[in-house]
Amino acid sequence: MLIAEQVSLQPFNSFGIDATARYFLAITTEKMAQELVVMLQNDQRFLNLPVMILGGGSNILLTKDFDGLVIHNQIKGISVVSESAEEVHVQVGAGENWHELVLHAISKGWGGIENLSLIPGTVGAAPMQNIGAYGVEIKDVFVSLTAIHRQTGERVIFSNEACQFGYRQSIFKTTHKDQYIITSVTFQLKKQHEVNVSYGAIQQTLKQEGVEHPGIADVSKAVIAIRQSKLPDPAQIGNAGSFFKNPTIDQVQFDRLKVSFPDIVGYPNDTGVKVPAGWLIEHAGWKGKTLGDIGVHKNQALVLVNYGGGKGQDIYQLSEDIKQSVAEKYGIELEREVNVV
Secondary structure: OOOEEEEEOHHHOOOOOOOEEEEEEEEOOHHHHHHHHHHHHHOHHHOOOOEEEEOOOOOEEOOOOEEEEEEEEOOOOEEEEEEOOOEEEEEEEOOOEHHHHHHHHHHHOOEOOHHHOOOOOEOOOOOOOOOEEOOEEHHHOEEEEEEEEOOOOOEEEEEOHHHOOEOOEOHHHOOOOOOEEEEEEEEEEEOOOOOOOOOHHHHHHHHHOOOOOOOHHHHHHHHHHHHHHHOOOOOOOEEEEEOEOOOEEOHHHHHHHHHHOOOOOOEEEOOEEEOOHHHHHHHOOOOOOEEOOEEEOOOOOOEEEEOOOOOHHHHHHHHHHHHHHHHHHHOOOOOEOOEEO
16 A cells, blocks of 8 residues: 655645645555555554544544545446335445535435435545535435444445434534444435425526426526535635534524624524524624634625635634624634544
8 A cells, every 4th residue: 555645735624724734544345445455553653642533524624734644535437226116226336436426316306315415525425424405314215324343454344324423413423423433334225206495595596497397407506506605615715614513502692692683594493492503603793704824704604614725723713703702792612623633
């Protein structure tokens, strides 16, 4: 295996932060992942060094150089495992681009992930944080994933239940964090489509386009249009999409806030009331604020941006200031969705 040294990670993270990895290796097969485990245990260079797995780099904020080994997951491939007249099970390499998978599924007439169009990142990262948008989450179509244990090299299959999916959460962000290299993910997609247009923004966009009976391609196009209108393209402005999770508070706290802030928005869920983090950040005065090379996007307060030359540590400090501001005004603690390294 070819291991490079002193590699800039700027092309490998959507914030465009120019941090350096001491060692860098791309893996393209599951076998390479297993061989890597053996190498790490026998090569003196890596015995006490940290290891970081990178996919699309769209959910990470690099605040410093990485004094360890970065493994770039480039495992590709899309194959049909089984199918019937109603559905198809598709196994996808962890290094495949997520949005390209969505477009591929639509071209094949496979439904279920069209609402997740234009979400940046790779397939392997999708179940780690149970990506979701417009009424759909990965857990809704997820069957299983294969992963290599980073200490033993054992190949393990995780079922939907075993992943313990929650809101932007899975076992790979809690008890199994940094323990596995995900190599492939299997999805259950539908040939008989039941499109989800429950979100008003999708309904409005479809109406504007004159679409009365939407199919999966129509829903995908609507979602793409909505996301492009709100979110900056990482190729143009460095960002990692939504930086914070939407917090859930109890009904009593929400009712109390409603008295002081009548315009506050909330959506009841199983555990309380979900309050849009973007609303909180915007009404705390941060939307569109620019601080040198970094700032908060003008169209979406959830998105922190690097206009070019920004430092990861500065973006992190901005997120700290936002958290403190929201906590002081609303008594709500925001949680980062982006992984900070």
